[in-house]
Amino acid sequence: MTWGTLMSRAHGMCEFCGGMDDCLPVEVDGVGEILLCAICESDPPAEHWRCLETAAQSEHPEVQVAVWRKLAEIGEPWAEDLRGRMRLAPETQALL
Template sequence: MRWDELMDRAGGVCEFCGASEGLKAVDVTDQDQALLCSVCRGGGEAEAAHWRCLEGAAWSAEPGVQIAVWRKLGEIDAAWAVETRANMMMEPDVLARAEGQAEVVHLDAHGMPLAHGDTVVLVKDLVVKGAGFTAKRGTAVRGISLVLDNAAHIEGKVEGQRIVILTEFVKRK
C-alpha cells in the first residue's frame, strides 16, 4: 500500500494509539500493513497504561491492524489483554494470518477450488460408516460446508444424513 493511501486510511494518526508524531508503515504480514507511531512500534519505553489503547484498536475494520493488535496483545501479560484478545472478532482467514498459518484451500478431485455452499458430485461410490448405506457415484451434494482446519474434508447431506466427505472423491458441479 502506498504511503498516502495508508495515511488516508488511518486519518494521519497511529492506528493503535492515535498519536500523530513519528508515524511509519509497518509490514504486519506479506499482504497487510499498519501505520504506527514510534512508541507502538517498540521504539521507546511505554508505560503499561499506554497499551490500553489496544482495547479500542482491536475493533478496527482493517485486517492489518487487527493482526498487529492481536499479536501485541499476546505479548502483554495482563488480564485485560488476555480478555481483549479472546473477544476480538476476526474473519477466519485474518486469524490464520495472525497466527502465521497458511490459508486452508479445499480442492476437488480435479484440483478446482471449492467454496462454502458449492454443489459437488461424488466421483466414487462411498460406504458411509455408521449410517448403513452407500452414497452412489454421481450423487449431487448441495450446499457443502468446508472444514476450516482440514483441506481434505468437506461436509454435506447425502440421503438426509450430514456426513464428512474427502475432497478427493468429489468434483465441483
C-alpha cells in the first residue's frame, strides 16, 4: 500500500488510538500495513490499550487482525473480553 493510500484510509491518524503525532506505517505480518503513532509503537501502560475498544470496530481487516493480536498480548481481563466480542468476517478470520 502506498503512503498516500495508507494516510487517506487512516485519515492521518493512528489506527489504534487516533493520535496524530509521529504516525508511521507498520507491517502486520501476513496482512498488510497499518498506521500507528509512536506511543502505540512503544510500550505504553496497559490502560493506554483501552483505545483498542474503538479500533476493534474498524472496517479494515489489517486493523482488525492487528487489534486481535495485540489484545492477545495484553493479558488483562477486559482485553480477553473484548477479543471474545470481536466479530470478524470469515475472510478476516482466515488471516489470524
